[in-house]
Amino acid sequence: MLLAVLVCVSVASATSRAVLPAQNLLNKKAPGFALTDLSGQSLTLAQFQGKVVLLNFWATWCAPCQLEMPVFAAWQRKYGPQGLQVIGISMDDEAGPARSLAARLELNYPVVMGNERLGARYGGVLGLPLTLLIDRNGIVRARFQGETDLKPIERQVAALLTQP
């Protein structure tokens, strides 16, 4: 009996399987989530239905992430009235550093703490930064992995904002 329990525990804690390629999410419904943001407010992806969502996975130890986030904050100001909603998902192990950095960068959009389960649902967040664009109908339309030129992202944001 003890052996059976030990086997079950070991299987539960470490399973070998391939991670789903993140590209599988393109043109599919974005996985929903319900989390609490750094200010303590509950936040669900569903509440932003009808908006274009820029979902940005980042972490405090990710230098390219820190370069992008102020730009995303500027887009929130510029495109927010047209329906853009930026949501930051910190993949830090603890909220303290994420909260400090968000305050220092004066982020004007909600930030939630991600985890491995959310990462797995999004096809595996195995490198940062990762930015997804979700259209007004909740469909993932673009994925940008790693340090990247932000102009194509902005162009795509603008294009999605013109669509119903």
Place this chain on the structure above:
Amino acid sequence: MRFSLSKRAVMVAVLAMLCSLQGRVASQWAPPSPANASSIPQSQLIQPDELNQLLHTRGAEKPLILQVGSHVLFAQAHIPGSEYAGPGSQDAGLQQLRARVASLPRKTLIAIYCGCCPWNRCPNVGPAYKALTDMGFTRVKALYLADNLGADWADKGFPVETGR
């Protein structure tokens, strides 16, 4: 041969210019900081396909594989058999790393990796490498992941495990 005052002035000016140029060249070629992954000697890098082949070669000496980056990323996906011992960018993470290897013979073959972000932006693998070599380990390899674990390992079909 006696030089006129003006010729002497020209020689001094030329010498001063040459010294300034040498200083600028020297600063341009300053070695990378030990915190930078680029400080790891090329000879100590191991490519993903090499490591994958090593892990699947019967009879080959298998390294102790340590992930020295983010625990959340480790939990999503890590190289089978690897252990978490980070993050290398923080003192607490380096202490964890040192504690893990403290009792090992200094000739133990160790492979470290992170895969959080592009190689030249990684804040973890450089300090981890230095910590191990400072402890006297002579066979430390760093897995070269140019972009991240997703693009350079999982997306190439190399095996991964999940779990903390």
